Amino acid sequence: MRWIEAWTKIQTLFIPGVAGLREVVQGTRTTHPSDQLQCPQDFPLLLPSLILHSVSYDRTLEEIKWKLHEGQAHNALNELCQVLQSRAYMLKFKDSFL
Numbered sequence: 001m002r003w004i005e006a007w008t009k010i011q012t013l014f015i016p017g018v019a020g021l022r023e024v025v026q027g028t029r030t031t032h033p034s035d036q037l038q039c040p041q042d043f044p045l046l047l048p049s050l051i052l053h054s055v056s057y058d059r060t061l062e063e064i065k066w067k068l069h070e071g072q073a074h075n076a077l078n079e080l081c082q083v084l085q086s087r088a089y090m091l092k093f094k095d096s097f098l
Contacts, residue, residue, distance in 0.1 A: 004043050011046065017055035018046050 012019045025044050048061055
């Protein structure tokens with residue numbers, strides 16, 4: 001639960017409007033005392049992609065996320081290219097010398 005508390009603090013720092021939305025979401029979930037959040041997987045993270053239309057926030061977060069995904073895609077493609085090149089080299093070597 002410490003990680004979740006740290007996440008909520010950081011999220012509230014960058015997206016201040018999420019605090020009110022979190023109270024609404026948790027208020028609807030805890031209508032009965034027995035339904036309180038006990039498991040971490042039941043905690044609503046309220047990621048920016050989910051709260052896009054509910055809360056206003058700085059759009060540079062979306063740009064940062066896009067750049068991160070673009071970088072990850074380039075890394076994945078580069079790794080795939082290296083694997084294919086090494087595999088092609090191995091096949092050519094086997095054809096030539098074995």
